[in-house]
Amino acid sequence: xxxxxxxxxxxxxxxxxxxxxxxxxALLVMGWMSGALVRVGLGLCVL
Numbered sequence: 810x811x812x813x814x815x816x817x818x819x820x821x822x823x824x825x826x827x828x829x830x831x832x833x834x835a836l837l838v839m840g841w842m843s844g845a846l847v848r849v850g851l852g853l854c855v856l
Contacts, residue, residue: 813824822830841847 840849
């Protein structure tokens with residue numbers, strides 16, 4: 810049993826869904842590290 814199959818069994822997600830989630834998390838982290846997310850959050854608070 811390969812680790813991909815184990816992950817799929819454990820989470821109920823297919824491989825592409827896991828990759829999509831990782832991509833979203835990576836984008837959020839990059840945005841947060843650059844401070845863009847903070848600016849967007851402040852902009853939403855002002856509105």
